[in-house]
Amino acid sequence: MIIVLKPGTEEARIQELVAMLEALGVIVQRNNGVDYTVLALIGDTTQVSQYPIETNDIVHKVVRIQEPFKRANRLFHPPDTVIRVGGHEIGGGQFVVAAGPCAVESEKHICEMAQLMKAAGAHFLRGGAFKPRSSPYSFQGLGKEGLTYLARAGRDAGIPVVTEIMSIDMIDEFVKNVDIIQVGTRNMQNFTLLRELGRIDKPILLKRGMSATIEEWLMSAEYIISEGNENVILCERGIRTFENYTRNTLDIGAVPVVKRLSHLPVLVDPSHASGIWWMVEPLARAAVVAGADGLLVEVHTDPKQALSDGNQSIKPQKFDRLMKEIEVLASIMGRPLRAPGEERT
Numbered sequence: 001m002i003i004v005l006k007p008g009t010e011e012a013r014i015q016e017l018v019a020m021l022e023a024l025g026v027i028v029q030r031n032n033g034v035d036y037t038v039l040a041l042i043g044d045t046t047q048v049s050q051y052p053i054e055t056n057d058i059v060h061k062v063v064r065i066q067e068p069f070k071r072a073n074r075l076f077h078p079p080d081t082v083i084r085v086g087g088h089e090i091g092g093g094q095f096v097v098a099a100g101p102c103a104v105e106s107e108k109h110i111c112e113m114a115q116l117m118k119a120a121g122a123h124f125l126r127g128g129a130f131k132p133r134s135s136p137y138s139f140q141g142l143g144k145e146g147l148t149y150l151a152r153a154g155r156d157a158g159i160p161v162v163t164e165i166m167s168i169d170m171i172d173e174f175v176k177n178v179d180i181i182q183v184g185t186r187n188m189q190n191f192t193l194l195r196e197l198g199r200i201d202k203p204i205l206l207k208r209g210m211s212a213t214i215e216e217w218l219m220s221a222e223y224i225i226s227e228g229n230e231n232v233i234l235c236e237r238g239i240r241t242f243e244n245y246t247r248n249t250l251d252i253g254a255v256p257v258v259k260r261l262s263h264l265p266v267l268v269d270p271s272h273a274s275g276i277w278w279m280v281e282p283l284a285r286a287a288v289v290a291g292a293d294g295l296l297v298e299v300h301t302d303p304k305q306a307l308s309d310g311n312q313s314i315k316p317q318k319f320d321r322l323m324k325e326i327e328v329l330a331s332i333m334g335r336p337l338r339a340p341g342e343e344r345t
């Protein structure tokens with residue numbers, strides 16, 4: 001952080017400000033220019049940011065040269081974060097795919113989906129037990145029962161599971177039953193939930209808020225990491241724009257931006273990004289070549305009868321084809337679907 005002082009400021013006032021800043025734990029380097037005195041702050045400026053420096057009457061302007069997110073920042077942690085779940089490596093150069101229905105609809109259905117996803121080569125099974133629906137009258141998910149079905153389906157098929165959490169009181173259940181806990185777009189800024197998830201030892205898949213900037217998204221990751229849980233996986237799932245042909249607009253550019261700014265892995269969800277089943281395939285391909293670490297895809301055996309998001313769900317046969325395409329593209333990008341030595345089971 002750089003603080004430029006107003007010309008002609010009294011020496012005593014400058015010293016008073018410097019002493020206050022030093023008391024906040026930063027090193028203050030002073031540069032007396034012809035017109036302006038400039039103070040460069042070195043070290044952790046988190047405490048300083050709490051003070052209204054800009055409104056101090058001797059301050060001309062404040063230039064923040066540090067991004068507000070620190071632990072999620074690549075400057076803080078230059079190598080890529082690699083998260084190991086169920087024998088797979090997320091962010092470690094392997095391209096991973098999480099796939100399954102939008103919601104857990106019944107024990108039989110999720111078990112069938114688990115077998116199909118595993119056979120197609122997906123690394124993780126997705127399925128929502130707690131569904132954050134826009135309408136209170138839409139299917140809200142099977143809740144705790146759904147969580148049990150999902151866990152059983154994953155265990156029987158030998159595929160780790162990912163599912164969305166909506167409230168703090170379910171954390172213990174999720175820790176017991178789930179391999180990756182998803183925070184949905186609507187809860188990206190539920191800071192109380194994020195902080196609590198920062199205190200557990202379980203990877204968190206943090207979806208981008210539908211109206212969140214990249215910086216806000218990374219700040220949400222910071223909430224989790226700052227409490228101690230460093231295993232955060234980001235997921236770009238489309239944002240709201242003026243375009244309304246698609247449900248959301250896939251911000252494909254966010255992938256290279258996030259990879260540059262942060263060391264965290266980033267997945268792309270082409271299903272929620274488009275809301276249209278025939279767009280899933282082209283957007284998935286784009287995600288691979290844009291440098292994403294993986295995909296989150298909605299698949300359903302009978303999309304027309306799906307209890308949620310049928311319109312954006314692809315059928316298992318199409319998913320099979322998609323996986324084959326992805327495998328080729330990902331290997332061109334130097335990101336095999338399997339880690340070295342990892343057998344396809």
Ligand code: PEP
Pocket residue numbers: 102128132164183184185186207237272
């Ligand atoms: C989901 O993955 O099922 C979901 C609800 O996603 P999002 O939070 O991105 O809308």
Ligand code: MN
Pocket residue numbers: 102103272298308309
């Ligand atoms: Mn969905």
